[in-house]
Every structure is written in C-alpha cells, then in structure tokens.
Amino acid sequence: xxxxxxxxxxxxxxxKRMSSTPLVxxxxxxxxxxxxxxxxxxxxxxxxxxxxxxGLLCLPECFSFLGRSWRETVxxxxxxxxSVISEMRALAKELKLWLSLGGFPEAVSAERxxxxxxxxxxxxxxxxxxxxxxRKIHLFDxxxxxxxxxxxxxxxxxxxxxxxxxxxxxxxxxxxxxxxxFPEMYEALLRQGAEILLVPSAFTVPTGKAHWExxxxxxxxxxQCYVVAAAQVGQHNEKRASYGHSMVVDPWGRVLSDAGGxxxxxxxxxxxxxxxxxxxxxxxxxxxxxxxxxFYGRSYGGESRSDKWQEPDK
Numbered sequence: 001x002x003x004x005x006x007x008x009x010x011x012x013x014x015x016k017r018m019s020s021t022p023l024v025x026x027x028x029x030x031x032x033x034x035x036x037x038x039x040x041x042x043x044x045x046x047x048x049x050x051x052x053x054x055g056l057l058c059l060p061e062c063f064s065f066l067g068r069s070w071r072e073t074v075x076x077x078x079x080x081x082x083s084v085i086s087e088m089r090a091l092a093k094e095l096k097l098w099l100s101l102g103g104f105p106e107a108v109s110a111e112r113x114x115x116x117x118x119x120x121x122x123x124x125x126x127x128x129x130x131x132x133x134x135r136k137i138h139l140f141d142x143x144x145x146x147x148x149x150x151x152x153x154x155x156x157x158x159x160x161x162x163x164x165x166x167x168x169x170x171x172x173x174x175x176x177x178x179x180x181x182f183p184e185m186y187e188a189l190l191r192q193g194a195e196i197l198l199v200p201s202a203f204t205v206p207t208g209k210a211h212w213e214x215x216x217x218x219x220x221x222x223x224q225c226y227v228v229a230a231a232q233v234g235q236h237n238e239k240r241a242s243y244g245h246s247m248v249v250d251p252w253g254r255v256l257s258d259a260g261g262x263x264x265x266x267x268x269x270x271x272x273x274x275x276x277x278x279x280x281x282x283x284x285x286x287x288x289x290x291x292x293x294x295f296y297g298r299s300y301g302g303e304s305r306s307d308k309w310q311e312p313d314k
Contacts, residue, residue: 102200
C-alpha cells in the first residue's frame with residue numbers, strides 16, 4: 001500500500017499498465033454543498049491516481065454533493081447525461097483512467113412524478129464510457145445511537161438489481177454504504193463472478209467506530225474477494241460528519257490500506273493480486289461448500305422445510 005500526498009500531480013503516460021498485480025487508488029475526501037469545489041478535489045485526486053500508476057480510482061458516496069437537507073439533494077439531482085457525469089466522463093477520457101463514482105443523486109424521470117432521486121454508483125471506463133450503473137438497494141433509515149436520525153427513503157428510491165462489471169483490475173461487484181450490512185447481497189455478487197467488491201460510503205462516526213472495519217473484513221473473508229471502500233471523512237456541515245478510514249481489504253481479510261479518520265483529501269494505492277485470490281479460493285473452496293439446498297429454499301433447487309424434533313424412543 002502507498003499513500004499519496006494530497007497535492008496535484010502531473011499525469012504519467014497514458015499507456016495501459018500491463019501487470020499481474022494492477023493498482024487501485026482509493027480516495028478519501030470531505031464533500032460539502034459546494035459542487036464545483038467537490039469536483040475540483042475529485043479531479044486533483046484523479047491526476048494523483050494516474051501519476052501513481054493506478055488503473056481504477058474509487059471515489060466515495062456523495063462525491064459531488066453532500067448538503068444539509070434532503071431537499072437540497074433532490075434539488076441537485078441530475079440524469080446521467082447531466083453536467084456532473086459529463087465532467088467526470090471527460091476526466092476519465094483525458095487521463096485514460098477508470099473511475100468508480102461512488103454515489104450521486106440521479107434524477108428520477110419527470111413522468112413518474114416522484115420528488116425523489118436514486119443514489120447511483122457509476123463506473124466509467126478509460127474512454128469516458130459508462131460501463132455500469134448501480135442504484136443503491138438498501139436505504140439508510142436509522143436512528144443512529146448518539147448520532148443523527150437519517151431517513152434516506154424519504155428522498156431516495158431503492159434500486160432493484162445487483163450489478164457486476166469487468167474492468168482492467170478485475171470483475172467489480174457494485175454496492176454502496178448501507179448495503180455493507182447485508183451479506184446476502186455480496187454472495188449474490190460473488191455468484192455473478194465478482195472478484196473486487198466496491199463499497200463507497202459516507203458512514204456516520206458512531207456506526208463507523210463500531211462496525212466499519214469488522215464489516216469490511218467480514219465481507220472480504222466470506223466472499224474471498226478484495227473489498228475496496230472509498231469513504232467520506234470529517235465535518236461536512238453543522239449536521240453531518242463522516243467516519244473516514246477509506247480501506248482496502250484482501251481476500252484473506254488483511255487490511256492493506258487504511259486512510260485514517262482525519263486526513264482529507266488523501267489517496268491510498270493498493271495492489272490487486274488476482275492470482276493470490278484464486279489460490280485462496282482453490283485451497284478453501286467456500287463457494288462449493290455452501291449448503292444452498294438447506295438455507296436458501298427452492299430458488300436454489302432445494303426445499304424449504306422445518307423438521308420438528310421428536311423425543312427418541314426409550
């Protein structure tokens with residue numbers, strides 16, 4: 001793992017990195033309601049990622065906007081053809097760098113009449129093309145202990161499908177923040193061939209302190225995937241703060257990169273060793289050992305049943 005200083009760096013050659021262990025760059029930043037400044041920071045981080053030789057830069061949830069109220073979030077919602085994604089597409093093409101845009105408010109089509117948005121995670125290729133769009137499935141409706149009351153469903157519509165996509169660094173499984181608490185989603189991504197699980201987030205400070213690292217490591221261990229989690233950090237406004245600790249975890253559960261809970265913006269760079277990943281899976285074939293016939297019912301070809309225990313004959 002390498003940490004890159006938060007200063008603008010000139011890009012290196014646009015030639016493709018040919019390596020058995022490609023590099024992934026993981027950003028940590030403190031977004032606010034100043035969208036222009038947020039995008040400037042993202043641009044600086046992208047130049048740093050390119051200079052470091054990364055093939056993919058992962059940005060956190062709310063990378064372009066984090067406001068004070070849900071009404072502000074709805075008001076800045078855009079379609080994929082809008083200025084935010086268009087600017088990021090131009091950046092990806094300029095640097096020849098894949099981008100994971102961890103979550104932005106995607107406007108719902110006007111004909112539906114919904115005053116809501118989707119929380120959308122977008123993958124751009126190094127020509128600026130949109131390779132995948134994932135709309136966050138699990139919405140954060142929680143009264144956080146010693147923290148804020150957040151009701152994402154008040155202004156956000158849930159997605160309805162899991163998404164995987166091939167990339168130069170491996171097969172990506174897409175998720176966003178609160179999805180991390182639902183292991184069945186990550187098994188579904190694994191069944192579709194995921195090798196690297198992306199978990200862009202804006203975790204609250206209380207939930208982050210309690211659960212962030214242990215959940216990331218658990219998802220890595222149980223799926224035998226890399227987990228790459230770009231995070232928001234610090235005080236966004238008087239109402240909202242994020243835990244930080246952007247992290248990369250390998251398929252054995254080892255933390256390769258932890259950006260800490262204070263520095264912003266900052267970039268960490270970690271190697272992705274897919275040969276090692278497949279060696280772990282071969283030596284401990286968890287996927288083939290899963291008893292879906294017992295635990296997942298008819299959708300996996302098994303039967304759902306409940307056998308009542310009986311007193312043995314004396």
